[in-house]
């Protein structure tokens with residue numbers, strides 16, 4: 001069970017990407033998940049879809065539990081020679097970050113409200129002044 005830590009080249013992965021022979025590359029390690037396909041709670045299709053290439057980002061995007069990470073060890077069959085991995089894995093820019101979007105939303109909403117309220121206040125103030133002016137005229 002993953003005892004022989006072989007070193008593969010990235011191109012090796014491409015030969016193992018179907019339902020009967022499915023390898024994944026996650027964080028530089030190679031996993032033979034053929035026996036795990038049916039057990040995977042996320043389904044076999046997603047694993048087959050990312051087989052034969054670097055699936056690190058796909059794996060991390062899901063936010064797998066520690067349990068899941070523990071399970072992986074069982075299927076590890078070796079590592080990949082990092083010099084053979086195409087660069088896009090490490091260079092890939094971060095995907096949209098909902099956290100920053102949320103942060104941006106608050107001031108956005110506040111300034112929208114202000115944009116609406118401030119002109120109303122000014123208008124109200126102007127009318128108020130006009131009425132006061134008229135009142136003074138009629139009193140004198």
Ligand code: HEM
Pocket residue numbers: 024031033040041042043046047050055058059062063064065066067068069071072075
């Ligand atoms: C050896 C590798 C993997 C193992 C051992 C594994 C294990 C698991 C486990 C245990 C879960 C249940 C939820 C949890 O405990 O986090 C899960 C859910 C899931 N996994 Fe994986 N997984 C692996 C690889 C992947 C990859 C590469 C992908 C994406 C391409 C993926 C996609 C998903 C999805 C979509 C779910 C369902 C999440 C949900 O329904 O909330 N998994 N996986």
